[in-house]
Amino acid sequence: MGAGCGTSRSHVSATAPTTVPPAQSEAAAAATRSGAAVLRARLSTHFQAHSYLVGLMTAAAAAGTDPAPARSVVDQNGAELAAVVGEVFTPAVGQQFQGLWLRQLDLELAYTRAKVAGDSAAATQVRAGLDRFRSDLADFFAPLSPSLTTSTVTDLFSTPLSALLSAADAQVTRSAQQYASLHTAAAAMPPVAELLTRAFVKHDPSRYPGNPDSGASTLLTASEDLLQEHVFLLAVTTATQVSGGDVKAASNTLDLNSEALANVLVSAYGSAAGATFLSLWRGHVSYFLDYTRARGAGNQADAAQAASRLDQFSQDMGAFLAGANPNLTRDQVASSMAAHVSTAKAVIDAQAGRDPRWVGLALAAGARMVPVGALVAQALAAQLPGRFSGT
Secondary structure, three states: OOOOHHHHOOOOOOOOOOOOHHHHHHHHHHOOOOOOHHHHHHHHHHHHHHHHOOOOOOOHHHOOOOOOHHHHHHHHHHHHHHHHHHHHHHHHHHHHHHHHHHHHHHHHHHHHHHHHOOOHHHHHHHHHHHHHHHHHHHHHHHHHHHOOOOHHHHHHHHHHHHHHHHHHHHHOOOHHHHHHHHHHHOOOOHHHHHHHHHHHHHHHOOOOOOOOOOOHHHHHHHHHHHHHHHHHHHHHHHHHHHHHOHHHHHHHHHHHHHHHHHHHHHHHHHHHHHHHHHHHHHHHHHHHHHHHHHHHHHHHHHHHHHHHHHHHHHHHHHHHHHHHOOOOOOOHHHHHHHHHHHHHHHHHHHOOOOOHHHHHHHHHHHHHEEEEEEEHHHHHHHHHHOOOOOO
């Protein structure tokens, strides 16, 4: 069983920051809601989701199971990403992007199948196809913005595509490196969103007001990305647990995300608050693993006990964050965490039942965390406007 997260620890509060003028606080909070900030965060979460979903798709192909259910979810995310591009330019441009963007999926599946078959010539051919895809993507973006040169875009997508192929290599050989490679691919996506957002804002500054590179904007993107990533890495870890894979390797990668989330709190409130958050957060991860283990064994009593501990976690996290930030209420945070627990449990239930629809449930569960990230970012910016301003 995981370590407990008792209510006494949840009431540890951070040192209150110096009082700031209300107008300054309101301006910083508003900056997290600016058109530029929201656009950057939307692009970042969609690109990040793409990496994890492609990884789940190639994992299915590497395991010899049908990748079609995962592929349909990748297509769904691609359509949502294309809708953002279409919003910035025109629907026709968005549709053109969607057709081009989804072309990579056939290549990534072909690469995985070639590696499974031990066909190095076919794998090399697919790599060449992905190089052409990057070149075509660069040719697509270049006419849309002077700052999106072909070399810039080609280089920008090199790391995530390379990391996804490395993840596929590791999936085929059942190597524990697959989790780190997938994490690397996802981590390469926020810079993609950052660069594209700058270009998109310049294209239509009246539609996307604000500074996309401000502290408030960066905070919003980081908060939403990290919370969504938690859901994907948790789903990867529980899927690994259900299938009898290397749970330790998967959970180690998940813990990197937990530490990154804690570092956001450290930057705001100091190491003691960060340590308290990390203890609570790691506790709820362990309860999810307990729940997964119980569901896999058909042990309803243990599953109920783990679920009860997750419910308590929601209350404890609500008390902790409300104690640290006056712009958050205990009920507000607890409700958000309860929704997270509910949607994550649905993913685990589907995994335990060998239902391939769990990938779509994971995407939905990740999307539910995006507004939580926005809530936290707004509260932090309002409390610490000097650090997270809109300029």
